[in-house]
Amino acid sequence: MEKIEKSFQFLSRNLDKIGGLIVLPAISIIVMVDVFKRYALNDPWIWSLEFNEWMLLLVFAFAIPECTRQNGHVRMELLISNLPKRSQEAMDVVYILCAIVLFYLLGHHAWEEFLFDYDLGRITEFVRLPIWGHHLAIFGMCVILIIYYVLRLFATIFNFKEFSRTESVGMEE
Helix, strand or coil: CHHHHHHHHHHHHHHHHHHHHHHHHHHHHHHHHHHHHHHCCCCCCCCHHHHHHHHHHHHHHHHHHHHHHCCCCCCCHHHHHCCCHHHHHHHHHHHHHHHHHHHHHHHHHHHHHHHHHHHHCCECCCCCCECHHHHHHHHHHHHHHHHHHHHHHHHHHCCCCCCCCCCCCCCCC
16 A cells, blocks of 8 residues: 555656646746737737646646645644544545545546547647647546545545545645
């Protein structure tokens, strides 16, 4: 189980780094150049808005697994930290089950859209990116998160050290 957690940690951290260290600076540079070209030279890039929308989606899809791994979701810490450990674990199980259902529904929809867009060969208007690409990224993020949450559910129920993140414990880093 520890090896699986290390693999998930490696995957989520590197996806997050790609999003934060490569994609976000690329978005910033493109926006700055486009603003300069638009207002100083009156010659904007027609494709920049479309490109930035896609890249922001990638940042989101790449960051969610790491945010989840670090327990970065919003919660009522004052309430939860004052509960007994078993109550925290019960709330964690409910949270995990809700997350599994949510990411299953989102992933199922993304997969259906991927198949539809792929079959039609749809592409974006200006950059000519395949429209199915962002549906595939969302589907991939959902698969990663469902696997993580299933492992976390087993860890919480069977008291494994790995993947076990009760609300008061958080990350040990």
